[in-house]
């Protein structure tokens with residue numbers, strides 16, 4: 117129970133004072149009163165009360181950093197999947213219990229009031245949620261850091277099911293405003309687009325002038341990010357696009373009153389909506405403009421802050437600034453910084469390039485070819501003519517000075533490494549631009565970082581040994597344990613120092629308790645109580661009755677073929693068939709729980725959702741199987757739903773084809789909360805198995821080498837279909853009308869994709885998966901063995917604290933030191 121000093125936050129307020137503050141805000145900020153106020157008003161009044169602490173923290177942190185001329189990291193990400201902020205802010209400020217008591221005294225359950233807050237869903241999935249965990253950790257570690265992104269009016273779509281099919285509805289997170297954001301009109305920026313470039317000859321030399329065809333305003337909204345303990349409060353700065361001028365007065369005066377709005381509508385479209393694709397590149401001009409809009413506004417903001425402190429002496433620029441690219445989406449920031457340094461500041465190309473490279477670093481999140489961003493050269497030339505010139509120049513120098521020197525006369529390598537792809541018209545490869553323009557490139561789990569070097573950028577790795585690194589992802593234990601699993605947190609705190617949410621390695625103190633039957637019972641009682649709570653959520657969302665005594669087998673993530681939700685489905689069908697053949701088939705009852713959104717244009721993903729819903733309908737209503745299997749597909753999976761489900765999960769399905777899931781982070785959240793991983797040797801599953809011990813996870817399927825070998829031998833899914841009786845039977849079932857009465861063939865697309873193509877080798881891994889599922893069943897029935905494995909998982913996952921990831925970035929990539937904000 118000792119070790120590092122306790123950092124658990126302590127409130128600087130009494131319950132009585134908190135109550136008074138909330139009531140004060142109810143009256144003076146919300147304009148209502150106790151007897152009349154809606155839950156939403158109470159929620160906003162609590163937020164306003166919490167903001168009294170937060171705003172003070174923002175100012176203290178800013179002042180401290182400004183006074184010290186601190187080196188800072190700027191985390192550029194097109195997505196921040198924040199979820200709700202209230203409970204996290206209360207936890208990090210140490211106010212949660214106090215607020216809970218205060219609200220009880222006022223006659224409310226805090227948990228109920230928290231439900232009023234909409235999720236801030238400004239991201240698609242793993243990449244966006246990672247950015248959210250990372251900014252929490254940066255604030256917690258007292259690192260001078262700012263997140264930059266887009267203030268989307270509409271975040272990721274709300275998902276509904278209609279007759280089993282996904283329907284997308286607009287997300288309205290800001291419909292009634294958000295109490296957490298502060299508009300900062302004084303830091304507005306201007307962003308230019310289109311137009312042409314002029315070469316101006318002067319004093320024997322020349323320089324470039326970009327005459328933009330349009331300009332628009334970028335308005336910053338700051339979301340305070342409270343570090344655990346509340347010492348440092350950083351900000352997430354999100355840019356909103358607005359028309360340069362509200363009216364075009366000429367058009368207005370000539371009678372075109374309505375036309376005058378057109379420009380404003382177009383400009384405001386830029387931050388209107390988040391693109392809902394999770395692994396494919398949208399390729400649309402609006403998306404490119406989004407990327408440039410927030411990159412340019414952010415770079416301008418960095419420059420403004422730097423100039424305020426140092427005028428035009430740029431000698432300290434690289435010492436004070438790190439710019440992190442969260443995937444290639446902000447890669448256009450590289451030529452943008454070059455443009456500002458060379459064209460606006462008059463710095464030489466060579467000097468500017470050195471500064472740029474020292475400043476940028478890039479994180480890769482995927483190896484899937486369809487997700488690697490490429491932009492048509494013509495499109496960049498049209499939208500950003502000066503940037504296209506700069507990219508050409510970067511590329512020419514790179515090929516001549518670096519590639520040619522290393523591989524003289526080798527045009528093949530030049531073609532491969534070039535930032536410009538000559539095939540398919542000409543395309544700009546944003547991955548190559550990011551690697552060339554950065555001093556460090558990292559993957560997000562060990563196996564993924566190895567594959568980035570070996571398969572994605574092997575020559576770049578030869579050219580710059582040491583540039584490619586691994587930083588394994590992490591999750592914030594504040595949200596993903598302390599806040600979402602209060603029962604387990606309370607149990608943990610009986611045995612471990614209260615500051616474990618900061619120093620997660622303290623949970624290793626639980627290891628000796630893994631064999632203690634009293635602790636096992638307490639631990640499993642917590643799980644059971646969490647499951648009881650979730651039974652109600654399932655009922656409310658799907659109207660399906662399930663028992664908390666069943667195994668809760670969970671697969672929650674975006675719907676994608678590579679993640680193989682259909683492998684899970686095939687097994688469910690096989691189990692169901694076994695029960696129909698033999699009603700006494702020996703198995704522990706199971707609830708299969710899915711949560712997943714499909715990209716709106718992803719046909720097969722939507723077919724898989726439909727197939728799962730149809731199978732669920734049949735299975736859940738078939739009295740012959742006596743409730744041994746239930747299948748629920750929770751609509752509108754999102755951060756706040758994950759927070760309820762994860763503490764209730766028994767099994768964590770992480771079943772991607774090996775080599776395809778860069779890391780995964782849901783795997784970490786589930787394992788920390790005591791779910792047993794059923795997974796392939798992919799992404800961070802490998803490291804989870806290393807940390808928790810292979811005996812405490814269930815691994816199946818081909819590893820990366822076997823996948824490559826199978827593919828090289830000419831993969832033939834039909835072979836598995838023909839030779840596995842059960843597999844053939846369930847696949848054929850999809851062609852019948854068994855699950856879609858009177859309408860045979862409605863589920864055939866899934867079958868035919870698998871039997872004829874099976875790009876992610878579902879059939880090759882099927883038998884191994886089915887055997888692994890039997891192991892899960894046997895393990896669960898051995899109550900002590902299961903409890904032991906679950907406890908060891910909770911006790912062993914310190915590595916996946918996002919504080920550790922961020923410390924790695926700070927040490928190996930950003931060279932960044934903490935600066936604790938001064939107390940009041």
Ligand code: F58
Nearest residue numbers: 240242243394395481560777778779780
């Ligand atoms: C995810 N990528 C990886 N991309 O798939 C996952 O393995 C990893 O754990 C996570 O990043 C964090 O590193 C991901 O979520 C996207 O959603 C992009 C959104 C924009 C278009 C391209 C995909």
